[in-house]
Amino acid sequence: MAAWLRPVACEYKSANDFRLLASCRQMHNQAHTIPSMATRNFKTAIARNISRLTGHTEPFLLGCIERPKLRSHGEFSIPIPKLIKTPLATGERIVKKPVDLSKELAEKFPQDPLIRTATPQGAFLNFSVHPVEFIRQVVTQVHTECDGYGMHPSLGRGRTCVVDYSSPNIAKPFHAGHLRSTILGNFVSKVHEACGWKVIGINYLGDWGKQYGLLAVGFDKYGDQAKLEQDPIHHLYEVYIRINKEAETDKEIDVKAKEYFKRMEEGDETALSTWRHFRTLSIASYTPLYTRLNIRFDVYTGESETDAHIPRIQDLLAHHNLAITDPADGAVHVDLDRWDLGKPVIRRADGTSLYVTRDLASLAMRRERWAFDRAVYVVGHEQERYLKQVFRIAGLLWGGEREEEEREIKRRRIEEKKHVGEEEMEPDNHWTEDLVHVSFGRIHGMSTRKGNVVFLRDILDTARETMLEIMRGNEEKFEEIMEVGTDANTGEGKEGASAQGETTARLTGEAAVEQIADVVGASAVVVQDMQGRRAKDYDFSWERMTDAIGDTGVYLQYAHARICG
Numbered sequence: 001m002a003a004w005l006r007p008v009a010c011e012y013k014s015a016n017d018f019r020l021l022a023s024c025r026q027m028h029n030q031a032h033t034i035p036s037m038a039t040r041n042f043k044t045a046i047a048r049n050i051s052r053l054t055g056h057t058e059p060f061l062l063g064c065i066e067r068p069k070l071r072s073h074g075e076f077s078i079p080i081p082k083l084i085k086t087p088l089a090t091g092e093r094i095v096k097k098p099v100d101l102s103k104e105l106a107e108k109f110p111q112d113p114l115i116r117t118a119t120p121q122g123a124f125l126n127f128s129v130h131p132v133e134f135i136r137q138v139v140t141q142v143h144t145e146c147d148g149y150g151m152h153p154s155l156g157r158g159r160t161c162v163v164d165y166s167s168p169n170i171a172k173p174f175h176a177g178h179l180r181s182t183i184l185g186n187f188v189s190k191v192h193e194a195c196g197w198k199v200i201g202i203n204y205l206g207d208w209g210k211q212y213g214l215l216a217v218g219f220d221k222y223g224d225q226a227k228l229e230q231d232p233i234h235h236l237y238e239v240y241i242r243i244n245k246e247a248e249t250d251k252e253i254d255v256k257a258k259e260y261f262k263r264m265e266e267g268d269e270t271a272l273s274t275w276r277h278f279r280t281l282s283i284a285s286y287t288p289l290y291t292r293l294n295i296r297f298d299v300y301t302g303e304s305e306t307d308a309h310i311p312r313i314q315d316l317l318a319h320h321n322l323a324i325t326d327p328a329d330g331a332v333h334v335d336l337d338r339w340d341l342g343k344p345v346i347r348r349a350d351g352t353s354l355y356v357t358r359d360l361a362s363l364a365m366r367r368e369r370w371a372f373d374r375a376v377y378v379v380g381h382e383q384e385r386y387l388k389q390v391f392r393i394a395g396l397l398w399g400g401e402r403e404e405e406e407r408e409i410k411r412r413r414i415e416e417k418k419h420v421g422e423e424e425m426e427p428d429n430h431w432t433e434d435l436v437h438v439s440f441g442r443i444h445g446m447s448t449r450k451g452n453v454v455f456l457r458d459i460l461d462t463a464r465e466t467m468l469e470i471m472r473g474n475e476e477k478f479e480e481i482m483e484v485g486t487d488a489n490t491g492e493g494k495e496g497a498s499a500q501g502e503t504t505a506r507l508t509g510e511a512a513v514e515q516i517a518d519v520v521g522a523s524a525v526v527v528q529d530m531q532g533r534r535a536k537d538y539d540f541s542w543e544r545m546t547d548a549i550g551d552t553g554v555y556l557q558y559a560h561a562r563i564c565g
């Protein structure tokens with residue numbers, strides 16, 4: 001039973017486990033997603049046979065093998081014109097029409113233990129592999145490479161990627177968009193890690209703005225210290241809703257909120273300490289929830305921590321002549337009409353900052369602190385245009401500087417290559433291209449047993465309860481789990497704690513059952529999200545998600561446990 005939990009349970013090191021999931025479904029169709037030993041064996045079999053039939057060398061043929069665009073065309077394909085255009089090693093050429101050669105090769109292609117069919121398709125020759133062989137090759141490879149399976153540590157060696165994900169707002173619900181961002185962001189991080197990148201996971205909290213003035217005013221009236229300590233996320237939300245409602249009719253509250261926030265912006269220690277208390281407690285109650293998803297952030301930062309960098313952004317904008325002041329009210333904007341991105345305001349008439357200003361400031365901070373090579377923002381598609389604006393402004397502010405750096409790097413590379421006699425290479429990156437928005441569609445109809453306003457804890461609890469019910473349905477297994485028990489990860493989601501540094505404990509009885517239900521439930525939530533296309537919307541369904549059969553987290557855990565066994 002221990003195997004249930006350890007390796008897979010939401011800990012998708014690279015894409016392995018999702019490859020596994022895909023493999024369970026349509027193994028032979030996935031050939032092209034496995035770029036390794038297994039694929040090489042199939043390609044070699046094709047090259048060897050075609051070499052015998054044509055006289056081309058195996059290495060040349062290996063270089064010709066492609067993936068067909070359509071799945072129905074098999075796993076591999078050779079464009080026949082290449083074989084005709086390129087002379088043989090002897091200097092001779094094949095004088096045939098591609099269509100004819102393709103047919104001829106298909107007919108003559110011998111029986112092979114790895115290749116099931118060779119089919120001519122116009123000027124292409126398509127191949128499909130024996131599924132059983134494919135499964136065997138992949139499983140053997142997994143077995144040989146163990147934890148190294150799917151890892152390509154040399155790809156990103158020496159490079160740093162910052163991933164901005166989850167990023168909920170304090171005193172507001174953790175909505176479906178935050179859930180998707182959390183799941184996808186963790187995935188993006190793991191894939192980069194598997195490819196050898198250094199990854200910095202950033203949780204950029206929505207923790208600044210007038211609404212925190214409002215929250216503080218609300219807390220003065222309705223706050224309860226005990227409730228706050230016990231369950232800050234729910235309590236703060238309760239207070240926030242109440243005061244928001246009141247503010248609709250009582251204009252005085254709005255004025256007070258503005259005043260309060262102004263004090264915060266001015267650095268008034270009393271105002272800040274209350275806010276800081278809310279923030280600290282909120283983060284403290286988020287971390288165990290992220291731990292349940294096996295997610296750890298390297299940094300919790302937020303809009304509030306961008307202050308120090310805002311003047312620099314204003315200066316840079318002015319320096320590049322990008323800041324346009326509205327003569328009527330003094331607000332400042334940047335004109336991005338040339339790129340069809342409007343005129344985002346970056347400084348309000350009263351001098352305060354906006355979401356965009358803070359994102360730019362945070363970017364400045366991230367560049368300084370991590371000198372990253374790539375920054376990924378995992379945010380819903382509603383913010384697509386917004387992030388385009390941020391990236392565009394960033395390009396205008398720093399692009400030049402980066403181009404300078406790149407020219408220097410390129411110059412050095414050319415120098416180095418002169419020594420080894422390699423060809424010159426084009427620089428592969430423009431700075432703005434290193435800012436990536438990983439966007440995603442909406443989740444519809446997400447509600448928990450607690451109602452329609454969603455909090456992360458309620459999602460995970462509901463998933464656990466649902467799994468528990470299902471588990472109780474099988475008395476025999478249930479008893480077995482109680483007796484045998486399971487290992488549980490007890491590593492707290494500390495800032496900077498590494499996945500390797502975690503501790504495990506042995507659980508038995510009810511605790512073991514709860515733990516397994518929790519992990520399988522969380523897996524169900526995660527896998528449901530990975531199941532659909534990222535850019536598409538999907539309907540949230542507890543029923544489909546917790547199904548034991550099909551491409552679900554439950555089945556994935558089951559398959560994994562079986563394989564480990």
Ligand SMILES: NC(=[NH2+])NCCC[C@H](N)C(=O)O
Nearest residue numbers: 164167168169204205206379
């Ligand atoms: N750097 C960023 N803007 N990250 C995304 C932040 C998401 C924001 N807190 C929201 O809930 O909409």
